[in-house]
Amino acid sequence: MAGLHQIEWLLVTLIILYLVIIGAPDERSLGLLLTTVAYFGFSLVASRLHFFGDRQRWLLAIHTWVMIGFITWFLHNTEGASGPLTSLYLLAVVTSALTLGVLATMLQVVAIGACILLLFQLSGDSISAPEHLSLMSINLIAFLIVGYLTSALVNGIEVSNRMLIEMASQDPLTGLFNRRAFNDLVKPIEAMARRSRRPYSVVVIDMDGLKAINDAQGHVEGDRVIQLLADELKAHTRSSDLLARHGGDEFLIMLPDTDADGATRMLRRLLAAPDHEIPAISIGVACYPEHGESFDALFEQADQAMYISKGLGGNRVHVADRPDAPSGMAQGKGRTP
Known part of the structure; x- marks a missing residue:
């Protein structure tokens, strides 16, 4: 010193x-x-x-x-x-x-x-x-x-x-990492994965019905629903996973040592969770090295996959460059909205 x-x-x-x-x-x-x-x-x-x-x-x-x-x-x-x-x-x-x-x-x-x-x-x-x-x-x-x-x-x-x-480094509403802290923490995991050629998955999650809740019940209720979803995401991720609120009702997850199939299985369990207070969610997944060589490229792929999920009705998982399955089938096991 x-x-x-x-x-x-x-x-x-x-x-x-x-x-x-x-x-x-x-x-x-x-x-x-x-x-x-x-x-x-x-x-x-x-x-x-x-x-x-x-x-x-x-x-x-x-x-x-x-x-x-x-x-x-x-x-x-x-x-x-x-x-x-x-x-x-x-x-x-x-x-x-x-x-x-x-x-x-x-x-x-x-x-x-x-x-x-x-x-x-x-x-x-x-x-x-x-x-x-x-x-x-x-x-x-x-x-x-x-x-x-x-x-x-x-x-x-x-x-x-x-x-x-x-x-x-924390989002004040949910207590999760914010995007800035998430990006800092991602860098060493991404570098290690590239050296060892180990897979990791990037997940983008967006609520399908938050605007309707805000319009009908107010932003206080909307914030409460966001907190509920954050708690649900914490319960379904490992201590080694990185979880952040990207902004609004969008969340980011990085799953080290997890390929697309492993990420999909975890997300099916999330979609099957019995908490009906949380609106339906649209999920996009991209995996290294299958869908890109950098985190930024994977985030873009996962974000596009999330919008595909939303366009197909929501309440499902879509993996980048893979045919989507309807809610409750191979890639997305839905909850009752």
């Missing part, structure tokens, strides 16, 4: 500025410089190799623990826990809050408290002294507040992003 490495480089910059401006004990200056350079090299290599990916949370945790250890070692070799450099731990807290969440950050604040106690012990200072106790308390409270607020802010941003993605 770019932000993680930028924070680490800020840490290294602050330490180098301290060494240049304030200086370090003569006997430790070379060791401090070499260790700082080694830590910077570790951060640089990790960022270039993308070793700490978003999904490798345990590696991100190791990264923050290394940062805490480096800060503790530097404080031990300079002014200990009683100086202003103790605030460097804030960088580790922010790093954890940005990448690991609230719980991990709170645990790391506890670990930082243990490191501060260790620093006081190694320096020979008494933690029970009022000035040391108050300094440690103020620092830990500040670390907890910064860690919690940063984690909460990151979580809020993530929730907002997920909501925006859902709003951009």
Whole structure:
């Protein structure tokens, strides 16, 4: 993550500025410089190799623990826990809050408290002294507040992003994918099918009687019928199938690893469903590679086949370039309209 490495480089910059401006004990200056350079090299290599990916949370945790250890070692070799450099731990807290969440950050604040106690012990200072106790308390409270607020802010941003993605990809009436999201999801499935020459089917579905419902009963009832059909389509498709509302009363389905016969069998079951509240539907089917080499070509073929179904009276399935059968026969088993 770019932000993680930028924070680490800020840490290294602050330490180098301290060494240049304030200086370090003569006997430790070379060791401090070499260790700082080694830590910077570790951060640089990790960022270039993308070793700490978003999904490798345990590696991100190791990264923050290394940062805490480096800060503790530097404080031990300079002014200990009683100086202003103790605030460097804030960088580790922010790093954890940005990448690991609230719980991990709170645990790391506890670990930082243990490191501060260790620093006081190694320096020979008494933690029970009022000035040391108050300094440690103020620092830990500040670390907890910064860690919690940063984690909460990151979580809020993530929730907002997920909501925006859902709003951009879902049809608000049915909860199905919209056409834009459908097209994005189709691309990798289409590419995989072309590489392996595996079939897939494209299905276009359109209601036959929605206009009459809207005119006679109003658009609220029309919307309810669209939702009923969407629920029926969900019930008859697999989790691997892609289902979208194309617009109005038209729906799109992509059936991976399904030829025209397999798609027809599934659609027969849909037409035989007993829900009589849903008007009759016209269905068109096209299959790769039989009817085209691209999704766009298959969609055009399936759309034309759907209009053929509608022209023949509706309530049936028509496969592109295949003679149509009337409702209730080989290719379309109808419901009572």
